[in-house]
Amino acid sequence: MNYLDNFILIALPYLALAVFLIGTIYRYTNRKFQFSSLSSEFLEGRRLFYGSVPFHWGILFVFCGHLLAFAVPKAVLAWNSQPVRLLILEITGFIFAISMLVGLINLIIRRYTTARLKPVSNIMDLVVYILLLLQTIAGLWIAYNFRWGSSWFSTILTPYLYSIFKLQPDTSAVILLPWVVKLHIATAFIIIGIIPFSRLVHMLVLPLNYLWRPYQQVMWYWNRKKVRSSQTPWSLQRPKNT
Amino acid sequence: MDVRSQIAMVFHLDKCIGCHTCSIACKNIWTDRKGAEYMWWNNVETKPGTGYPTKWEDQDIYKGGWEKKNGKINLKGAGKRRGLVNIFYNPNLPVIDDYYEPFTYKYLDLIESPEGDDQPTARPVSLVTGKPIDIKMGPNWDDDLGGTPDYARNDPNMKNISPEEQEVMFQLEKMAFFYLPRICNHCLNPACVASCPSGAIYKRGEDGIVLINQQVCRAWRMCVTACPYKKSYYNWYTGKSEKCILCYPRIEAGLAPACMHSCVGRIRYLGVLLYDASKIEQAASVDEKDLVKSQLDIILDPFDENVIRAAKENGIADSTIHAAQFSPVYKFVKKWGLALPLHPEFRTLPMLFYVPPLLPVMATVKKVDNKEQSDKMHPAAKKWNDNWLYDTSTEELWGSLDQIRFPLKYIASLFSAGDEEMIKDKWKKLMAVRIHRRRVTVGDVSNEKAEEVLRDAGIDAETADAIYALTSLPKFEERFVIPAAHREQAIEMMDFTGDTKGDTGFGIKSQVKRGI
Numbered sequence: 001m002n003y004l005d006n007f008i009l010i011a012l013p014y015l016a017l018a019v020f021l022i023g024t025i026y027r028y029t030n031r032k033f034q035f036s037s038l039s040s041e042f043l044e045g046r047r048l049f050y051g052s053v054p055f056h057w058g059i060l061f062v063f064c065g066h067l068l069a070f071a072v073p074k075a076v077l078a079w080n081s082q083p084v085r086l087l088i089l090e091i092t093g094f095i096f097a098i099s100m101l102v103g104l105i106n107l108i109i110r111r112y113t114t115a116r117l118k119p120v121s122n123i124m125d126l127v128v129y130i131l132l133l134l135q136t137i138a139g140l141w142i143a144y145n146f147r148w149g150s151s152w153f154s155t156i157l158t159p160y161l162y163s164i165f166k167l168q169p170d171t172s173a174v175i176l177l178p179w180v181v182k183l184h185i186a187t188a189f190i191i192i193g194i195i196p197f198s199r200l201v202h203m204l205v206l207p208l209n210y211l212w213r214p215y216q217q218v219m220w221y222w223n224r225k226k227v228r229s230s231q232t233p234w235s236l237q238r239p240k241n242t
Numbered sequence: 243m244d245v246r247s248q249i250a251m252v253f254h255l256d257k258c259i260g261c262h263t264c265s266i267a268c269k270n271i272w273t274d275r276k277g278a279e280y281m282w283w284n285n286v287e288t289k290p291g292t293g294y295p296t297k298w299e300d301q302d303i304y305k306g307g308w309e310k311k312n313g314k315i316n317l318k319g320a321g322k323r324r325g326l327v328n329i330f331y332n333p334n335l336p337v338i339d340d341y342y343e344p345f346t347y348k349y350l351d352l353i354e355s356p357e358g359d360d361q362p363t364a365r366p367v368s369l370v371t372g373k374p375i376d377i378k379m380g381p382n383w384d385d386d387l388g389g390t391p392d393y394a395r396n397d398p399n400m401k402n403i404s405p406e407e408q409e410v411m412f413q414l415e416k417m418a419f420f421y422l423p424r425i426c427n428h429c430l431n432p433a434c435v436a437s438c439p440s441g442a443i444y445k446r447g448e449d450g451i452v453l454i455n456q457q458v459c460r461a462w463r464m465c466v467t468a469c470p471y472k473k474s475y476y477n478w479y480t481g482k483s484e485k486c487i488l489c490y491p492r493i494e495a496g497l498a499p500a501c502m503h504s505c506v507g508r509i510r511y512l513g514v515l516l517y518d519a520s521k522i523e524q525a526a527s528v529d530e531k532d533l534v535k536s537q538l539d540i541i542l543d544p545f546d547e548n549v550i551r552a553a554k555e556n557g558i559a560d561s562t563i564h565a566a567q568f569s570p571v572y573k574f575v576k577k578w579g580l581a582l583p584l585h586p587e588f589r590t591l592p593m594l595f596y597v598p599p600l601l602p603v604m605a606t607v608k609k610v611d612n613k614e615q616s617d618k619m620h621p622a623a624k625k626w627n628d629n630w631l632y633d634t635s636t637e638e639l640w641g642s643l644d645q646i647r648f649p650l651k652y653i654a655s656l657f658s659a660g661d662e663e664m665i666k667d668k669w670k671k672l673m674a675v676r677i678h679r680r681r682v683t684v685g686d687v688s689n690e691k692a693e694e695v696l697r698d699a700g701i702d703a704e705t706a707d708a709i710y711a712l713t714s715l716p717k718f719e720e721r722f723v724i725p726a727a728h729r730e731q732a733i734e735m736m737d738f739t740g741d742t743k744g745d746t747g748f749g750i751k752s753q754v755k756r757g758i
Binding site: 031032033034035036037038039040041042043044045048049052053055056057115116118119120122124198199201202205206207209210211213215216217218219220221223 | 322325326329330331332333335336337338368370371372373431432435436438439440441443444445446447448456457458459460461462463466476478479480481482519522557753754755756
């Protein structure tokens, strides 16, 4: 058991993070063409709504919740110091997780019952679905049976994750957690590890840049004013785009 | 003044015979690929008709283009707020059934079927699933009204036309239609560029061609929604959007785009327009009735010294300025005022102009008493009991412009945002040219009448001759005035153009699947 624990809690995280980093950089630089999700809304546009929307908003909030407990554990604990606020946080998280689960199930059913989606599906889609389904169900199970996650995440898991990033893994507290939690941790790292090999890369290129760029974009081969001037020397260094 | 150059086009609709040669030329070169089978970067529609994709003009359905609210223009169905909120699901995306499911036939079955009592048949199979399908729709399904008035009656431009007027319009003997070839408009205020969250779409500075960088496109599909002309297409196989590239590899080499080059009716003209880029937003934001005028106003006179100086300061090559001076597009659009943009109310400032068709309105239908005529016929002959006369004499257009069989309102809703006077003005000019030329070549029109008609249309005989010459007798190099490519400024010998501007979507070398 100890070997398995060590593998899940120490080896797997480092393996997953390394694969994620190297794989993502490789794919972004060498296979940029594939760096997106293969949208199938064009082939099936009605049922996607009932899958994609609840799933994405659900996972977005659930992920942010985990991130919050990781980034500002003290603030989360302070918030949770009053039972009402703890309840609000937990119930909100739970609802979003349910929404995520419902969306995910709809997405899976949609993908495997629509004939038109077969040519745009591949094995990795199935792997992603299975892992996400497992992760969501495990998460909901934990939230329901081992309360209150937001508090004990901040006190047990956050120090553990910090220790991973500090390269001094400390599993003394985590090792005592129930096996479902360990499964949840393991699946989380596996999902991180397969990001560069699946459609999940699309979350890394969320186009926030759109918010501050001007609407219209014009591109030139050359800075026209410079290239037309006889004073511009001819060189291999091209004048910059304006 | 920020002078830029734009490759623009004029389509002379009176000359379009609806042969679809342009569509085929384009398809054969660019979109004969997996995932692009359904795309027609160039398509020819029958008007009235629902078009491709079905009812594309109805922005209540598709939410394309810009809309003006509180004096400012915003994207109707996309944009920074709406685009990002709807990023997980685009509610206004046309799906494949709005175009048609691409199909082929199992031709091999005709040869390989075992001997039997029945003729073997080639069943249609979907090019998406590979399974047999019932074809519901195909390319140009509503061509020539598709044998049924259903398509024509569902034309979104009919919404301003009263049921009575429609009844009149669709009486068999009055039925008329014309063809509307469409490609990407390479707009000055492109909604697709503005809607792209990834910033993959851009307008080329040198010639104004709008392209999609395939490496940067992340399939958010907002451009498909935003383009009011539905000329950005989603390739379901590669997960990238693609659109007309105005055959830029050909243009750069001084050749006419494939659709233009292959045009049988020679309806297409292509040339450079100089315009003032600093006024784009202002021009797109005026009231609907002023849109055409404001769009034409930012197109600059290439003979004006100030314009030439400003263009040179802006780095526009002499050859481009020269091409702008000889541009047939400038003549049709600005000098003669004959061509209008398609659906200017979408506010994208399209750079493709149409000479509104005169032919479908030329003929008028008159109520006459045919009894006397039919009584003369042999008793065995078929008796026509109708009481109308299909009159194609061209002299009487003046008095009848308001009673033509093709409502002015319909053409106006296509080309002038509903301004009927503007269409009338173009038609008068076109008619005046005809009457003037009839005087010259046939001689059965009196000088007084021809002069009066020309005066009424606001053109002189010289202009009429020039319009006639460029309409009927143009040589290839008069129709396509493409500025010389500047090899000294080309970067191909030093750099991969894709590194500077990216791949632009006509075929891929990369593996497309998003997985191992």
